[in-house]
Amino acid sequence: MAQPMIIAVDGPAASGKGTIARALARHYGLPHLDTGLLYRAVAANVLREELDPAVEADAVACCDFPDSLLDDPGLRTDEVGKVASIVSAHPLVRAALLQRQKRFAQQPGGAILDGRDIGTVIAPDANAKLFVKATPRIRAQRRHSELRKAGIDVTFDRVLADIRARDDRDAKRTDAPMRQAADAALLDTSFLSIEAAVQRAIALVEARIAAKA
Numbered sequence: 001m002a003q004p005m006i007i008a009v010d011g012p013a014a015s016g017k018g019t020i021a022r023a024l025a026r027h028y029g030l031p032h033l034d035t036g037l038l039y040r041a042v043a044a045n046v047l048r049e050e051l052d053p054a055v056e057a058d059a060v061a062c063c064d065f066p067d068s069l070l071d072d073p074g075l076r077t078d079e080v081g082k083v084a085s086i087v088s089a090h091p092l093v094r095a096a097l098l099q100r101q102k103r104f105a106q107q108p109g110g111a112i113l114d115g116r117d118i119g120t121v122i123a124p125d126a127n128a129k130l131f132v133k134a135t136p137r138i139r140a141q142r143r144h145s146e147l148r149k150a151g152i153d154v155t156f157d158r159v160l161a162d163i164r165a166r167d168d169r170d171a172k173r174t175d176a177p178m179r180q181a182a183d184a185a186l187l188d189t190s191f192l193s194i195e196a197a198v199q200r201a202i203a204l205v206e207a208r209i210a211a212k213a
């Protein structure tokens with residue numbers, strides 16, 4: 001690769017952005033950070049300490065954690081995801097996690113990050129930006145089957161309601177709301193297989209890089 005490349009991948013819950021970001025990381029040989037895990041780590045600490053996620057000071061007190069916590073499979077539960085979307089609305093929580101993400105994005109060899117505000121706040125100068133979307137029902141079907149496979153008994157309607165509530169919180173918060181950056185390419189995965197979505201993502205990244213060369 002001629003130059004270090006930063007790729008920003010944003011989108012709502014279960015749109016497939018993590019799957020695509022991991023595949024792009026493999027394809028380009030770049031390190032990848034799932035930034036949702038940072039907010040999930042704060043949420044897990046809040047839950048463990050029995051604090052109130054809606055209270056900014058409680059959430060801020062939980063922002064100091066080692067990178068090793070990000071490997072904890074306990075961060076991936078739906079309950080932690082829900083609390084993550086509450087703590088992530090606090091400006092002081094976002095500020096506490098900002099430099100960690102910017103450092104990752106700016107490492108010398110390049111990087112891929114996925115989240116909600118990568119193209120808008122964390123890496124506004126990224127070489128390529130994708131905003132990955134899918135309809136709420138399709139995202140809920142994906143998440144439902146993922147949870148069922150993991151042995152978690154939850155109804156489709158519950159999963160759909162959680163997805164809609166999370167979208168609403170993430171898009172309506174005042175600080176760094178989830179939105180497509182003006183220069184991001186839109187990738188709708190609703191009717192694409194994983195393989196087709198990844199191929200499309202690679203084509204979009206290549207087109208962005210060629211356009212900027």
Ligand SMILES: Nc1ncnc2c1ncn2[C@@H]1O[C@H](COP(=O)(O)OP(=O)(O)OP(=O)(O)O)[C@@H](O)[C@H]1O
Binds near residue numbers: 013018020036143
């Ligand atoms: N194009 C696709 N077709 C079918 N299933 C998909 C597709 N993309 C991803 N999935 C599946 O949907 C689920 C959610 O995907 P993924 O974890 O990549 O989403 P995400 O946007 O990163 O979610 P979150 O923000 O909640 O972490 C996974 O089980 C994944 O295998």
Ligand SMILES: Nc1ccn([C@@H]2O[C@H](COP(=O)(O)O)[C@@H](O)[C@H]2O)c(=O)n1
Binds near residue numbers: 013040081084166
């Ligand atoms: N850049 C980001 C990434 C995530 N969040 C918040 O964390 C929640 C969990 O994220 P997942 O990607 O693991 O689902 C998410 O709902 C957001 O509230 C964020 O604000 N910014």
